[in-house]
Amino acid sequence: MLQIKDVYASVEEKDILKGISLSVNAGEVHAIMGPNGAGKSTLASIIAGKEEFELTKGHITIDGEDITELDAEERAHKGVFLSFQYPIEIPGVSVTNFIKTAINENRKAKGLKDMPASEMLKKIKEKADLLEIDRKFLSRSLNVGFSGGEKKRNEIFQMAMLEPKLAILDETDSGLDIDALKVVANGVNKLKNKDNAVIVITHYQRLLDYIVPDFVHVIMDGKIVKSGTKQLAYELEEKGYDWIKEELV
Amino acid sequence: MQNWYPGSAEGKGGVYNFVTKRGLCEKNAKISWTQVETGSAVTWKYPSCILKGDNSIGEFYSIAVTNNYQQADTGTKMIHLGKNTRSTIISKGISAGKSQNSYRGLVKINASAENARNFSQCDSLLMGNECGAHTFPYIEVKNKTAQIEHEATTSKIGEDQIFYCNQRGIDTEKAIALVVNGFSKEVLNKLPMEFAVEAQKLLEISLEGSVG
Numbered sequence: 479m480l481q482i483k484d485v486y487a488s489v490e491e492k493d494i495l496k497g498i499s500l501s502v503n504a505g506e507v508h509a510i511m512g513p514n515g516a517g518k519s520t521l522a523s524i525i526a527g528k529e530e531f532e533l534t535k536g537h538i539t540i541d542g543e544d545i546t547e548l549d550a551e552e553r554a555h556k557g558v559f560l561s562f563q564y565p566i567e568i569p570g571v572s573v574t575n576f577i578k579t580a581i582n583e584n585r586k587a588k589g590l591k592d593m594p595a596s597e598m599l600k601k602i603k604e605k606a607d608l609l610e611i612d613r614k615f616l617s618r619s620l621n622v623g624f625s626g627g628e629k630k631r632n633e634i635f636q637m638a639m640l641e642p643k644l645a646i647l648d649e650t651d652s653g654l655d656i657d658a659l660k661v662v663a664n665g666v667n668k669l670k671n672k673d674n675a676v677i678v679i680t681h682y683q684r685l686l687d688y689i690v691p692d693f694v695h696v697i698m699d700g701k702i703v704k705s706g707t708k709q710l711a712y713e714l715e716e717k718g719y720d721w722i723k724e725e726l727v
Numbered sequence: 728m729q730n731w732y733p734g735s736a737e738g739k740g741g742v743y744n745f746v747t748k749r750g751l752c753e754k755n756a757k758i759s760w761t762q763v764e765t766g767s768a769v770t771w772k773y774p775s776c777i778l779k780g781d782n783s784i785g786e787f788y789s790i791a792v793t794n795n796y797q798q799a800d801t802g803t804k805m806i807h808l809g810k811n812t813r814s815t816i817i818s819k820g821i822s823a824g825k826s827q828n829s830y831r832g833l834v835k836i837n838a839s840a841e842n843a844r845n846f847s848q849c850d851s852l853l854m855g856n857e858c859g860a861h862t863f864p865y866i867e868v869k870n871k872t873a874q875i876e877h878e879a880t881t882s883k884i885g886e887d888q889i890f891y892c893n894q895r896g897i898d899t900e901k902a903i904a905l906v907v908n909g910f911s912k913e914v915l916n917k918l919p920m921e922f923a924v925e926a927q928k929l930l931e932i933s934l935e936g937s938v939g
Contacts, residue, residue: 526894554896566891570909579905580895587896619909636895
């Protein structure tokens, strides 16, 4: 589904990604791990199409279609979803209003009419129940005054509503206590199926106990230096990243 | 709601809109002004309330949008004369392009106005780096029992907000409309339903093409 071919990327003239290749098929969960500043979040941003990040070489394709030149919203219309590490506040815009707008804009891009209100409400209720989200929460301003857990749960709620082909979870576990982590992970697991794929970006092995990856990749200094199965995450937890550094020398 | 010709994108032409509006509140009366200002090259407008009667109430809810080379200087005067008079001011200024947007308001508590109260909130939203937002709150209090509150914020539509919307499939124009509507919500909520829908559309049109 997702093909990343020898991608180089920079921010403000600083090279961050230095030749990343990754292939993700439908139905798979990939974990991307690595120390701070290795390029994990940059990879997420470059797939999502954030403007400040410049792809200097290489290609990204989704279902064979090159998305390298597409705007962020066009990529979203193709089914790319990014769960933000730091979700953004929009005062005065309720969670419901925001997701309604997002869904209808995605439908518009596909030539569909707005989703009927009754269908929308039903869907919102269903997904809110799935993620144990309180109704009152849905009428609050987007991310304004939300706790860390609420923000992340809201990201996964949006993911549930938009039903993306490819979901990238950028440090979704940061700022979550263990109960919130379980709810979020549980939500992701329920949304996973054979037609979509998930990329989990994380520092810690902890989240991977709940969202079990098929593959684990380690990024260091802008390159994938090691790939393996879930076992690799355990080894990293035990030995730290220095172990890989030494192995590379 | 006023939407006079604002002049060209280069600032040529356009209507000057200088308005005088004021209302007198007798005992227990209430006046509420709600305005949405989007047009005119230059706007000076201060709908005001003279709270003469005891227990009278004055309200002012305003959204002013300026784009390109527009200038808006708008606000209200709340003149408290009677006892237990109350006033509320909510002003939302949105500036884009090279425009200048000012809130200018007076809250005056006369010596005769025992237990007068005022609450003012002035929020400014900036789009881009070339526009300006200004707040000039004048407060004159001649009675010690008065309670006056003034809050002001200035914020800028962030690239992060836009990207967040983009990532959810919402294009930039629509994203700005969403942020602006959210920002203006407290005032839009004061309008009758049909009118609020019109006002929202007018905001979107006024800001069209304001991000390159």
